[in-house]
Amino acid sequence: QVQLVESGGGLVQAGGSLRLSCVASERTFRQYAMAWFRRAPGMEREFVGGISASGLRTFYADSVKGRFTISRDNPKNTVYLQMNSLKPEDTAAYYCAVDSLPHRTGATDPAYYTSWGQGTQVTVSS
Numbered sequence: 001q002v003q004l005v006e007s008g009g010g011l012v013q014a015g016g017s018l019r020l021s022c023v024a025s026e027r028t029f030r031q032y033a034m035a036w037f038r039r040a041p042g043m044e045r046e047f048v049g050g051i052s053a054s055g056l057r058t059f060y061a062d063s064v065k066g067r068f069t070i071s072r073d074n075p076k077n078t079v080y081l082q083m084n085s086l087k088p089e090d091t092a093a094y095y096c097a098v099d100s101l102p103h104r105t106g107a108t109d110p111a112y113y114t115s116w117g118q119g120t121q122v123t124v125s126s
Helices: 027-031
Strands: 004-009 011-014 018-023 032-041 046-051 058-059 068-073 078-083 094-098 118-123
Touching: 004 094, 011 018, 018 046, 018 068, 018 094, 018 118, 027 118, 032 068, 032 078, 046 094, 078 094
Parallel strands: 011 118
Antiparallel strands: 004 018, 018 078, 032 046, 032 094, 046 058, 068 078, 094 118
């Protein structure tokens, strides 16, 4: 199973930016779509955005569209989440995950994903 390690979280003021990284342990991750999810205290896990195996297609939750950008660097086994214009409601633990099927794209339900990372905390102050 692919191991994932997220990093880049922290404390930022509203309107600021952060870039999260997710490094995968295996090159086979290049065959799979990746996604970012988040979970705020007391809330359900929420889809944030995803990217196809090739990196050519991205898809986002409406709440982050236009502010967040997902990209991937397959030679580095890394997926990124660039977060701009952050809002206090973006405060959550952020997780990356690998789609359970190769070359599928567009899944937003966490049930379709496997190999979750340990998460990185993002806190946005007002």
